[in-house]
Amino acid sequence: MVPVSFAPFGFTGEEFVLLKSNALYWPQERALLVADLHLEKGSWYAAHGQMLPPYDSRETLERIADAVKATGARRVITLGDNFHDDAGASRLDPYAAGMLEALTRALDWVWITGNHDEQMQRKFGAELVAELEVNGIILRHEAKRGETRAELSGHFHPKMRVAVRGRHIARPCAVISRRDGADAMATERMILPAFGAYTGGMDAGSPAILRALQPASTIDAVLPAKGKLVRFPLYRSAA
Secondary structure: OOOOOOOOEEEOOEEEEEOOOOOEEEHHHOEEEEEOOOEOHHHHHHHOOOOOOOOHHHHHHHHHHHHHHHHOOOEEEEOOOOEOOOOHHHHOOHHHHHHHHHHHHHOEEEEEOOOOOOOOOOOOOOEEEOOEEEOOEEEOOOOOOOOOOOEEEOOOOEEEEEEEOOEEEEEEOEEEEEEEOOOOOEEEEEEOOEOOOOOOOEEOOOHHHHHHOOOOOEEEEEEEEOOEEEEEEEEEOOO
């Protein structure tokens, strides 16, 4: 099921839908992809003296549940930094832990680990991997510079600064690169926006993001707006 308010777009020969919630839905696989949940970031900051409302995990998990309901997804694949630190799972309050247990029981759930949670202490019965390949697309936490295969990743929390009604605001976005090959074959790679409630962001056109997606012929920031995917050019090869 594709949400009626969003138009699918092509990526690496597959159909995807980028949701306003910052999740990516893959209809053929009935899979919901989410990057950088950073669960229990609030409790981590509290332990280090910076008090934040301790409800970020609940909000993030509720938004995943809403996205699953909206799309009819049967599978959830995370793209790393699931918890803000390796011990984050042990700090979940009973309500949030119960939500996560229910979600992982009901769905085919795969955790891909990231730099914040390489040694996750609890996986809630789900599969735990460093990276995964699905239909020829590599799913990992951080884009690998020089990668010549199709790739989906997270890590950078990209945001695009846009003008809305005379005001400039920063909105989470995906970043898509395309490399045109001499043999007429193209390689596409995508960095997803961060999904977690307490995640900040990096400018989509920052050198770190552009470097991570090289080699590339084009790099665009993309975000959903009024049922369409809007593109903002970030990089064009001189070649």
